[in-house]
Amino acid sequence: MAVMSPLMNDCFLRALRRQPVQRTPVWLMRQAGRYLPEYRRVRERAGSFMRLCTTPELACEVTLQPLERFRLDAAILFSDILTLPDAMGLGLEFVEGEGPRFQKPLRQISDIDQLPIPDPERELRYVTDTVRLVRRHLSGRVPLIGFSGSPWTLATYMVEGGGSRDFRRVKGLLYEYPRAAHALLSKLAEAVALYLDAQIAAGVDAIMVFDTWGGVLSAAHYRQFALAYAQRALEGVRRRGGEAPVPAILFTKGGGQWLEAMAASGYDALGLDWTADLGEARRRVGHRVALQGNLDPLVLYAPEAVIRTEVKQILQQFGPGSGHVFNLGHGVDPGVDPARVGCLVDAVHEFSPLFHQEGP
């Protein structure tokens, strides 16, 4: 069990619980990554993306890099959602300029039956070691977010063998072999629950489930194959977890149309992409969950005056009161100038106190 140190800045956790805060907390998806020159240097030193992920000292270093530059209210573990399928034996490699690829993608129904459920403290020890190391280095400055891909999003990569444009194979599985799809997703829900639980035991303060490809499904399939298993994974964590479970965030790209169902899934907060209207989302579900998001990541290519105006608009859309975590609607683009990221973070610090005058 991790040694608990009191957090100096807990406004992110308070906002997730919709407790009063003095300003809106801010962190950014992919806040550690290629747009930072110091990240590119460590990435080069590591030799490969996987070496970076599997070397706790290096993964810890890049986790902390964005916090040195920007006044962020949370750190996110540096890792990738695809390390879990790698630990299930699929053999992950990152091909330069092409993105992730599995050496042994799922090609037959029998591949699903044979998939092992990894013991995170063994096969993913490098992740829990990184969590413990980051916790030590943070010494309570800000909370640390642990994460996993959702069962559905992991299944897309495992069946397609890598990134995909049309999701033909994995959608084929849903339509032609729904029982096999359910078997795969059940196994993944269990693996995700164990994995998140191990991250919590190692010391993360919140968990986030990335359902990046939930939005490519029909409404009925989204409920049956994506949301149901994201929910099952969370229930698995909660069954195992201690008395005070850490808050959980569900991010679904393209999920704006299904907010009510997502808000009933047990997650404490929903991550929204940039296509959703934050004010409307709050009216629909804000009495049940906190909301995280949702500035268009490409705003970061615009001049600073535009970034500041757009930040203000997002804050105005959500309106006064707690329950909002400022973020982008998806990750920071690799070509963005870090100075623009600083401008965004500073703008949230400057404008958001106005929306929390009833705060503690």
Ligand code: 1CP
């Ligand atoms: O060249 C490099 O350095 C690799 C680029 C990179 C980085 C920086 C990849 C490969 N992954 C990451 C880190 C990462 N991935 C984090 C780190 C923490 C942070 O946010 O700062 C996180 C949370 C992820 C999660 C992740 N990986 C998701 C879900 C979130 C999202 O962006 O939608 C997904 C879909 C992936 C798969 C993945 N990993 C990397 C790439 C290029 C991709 C996308 C592949 C594709 O579908 O085309």
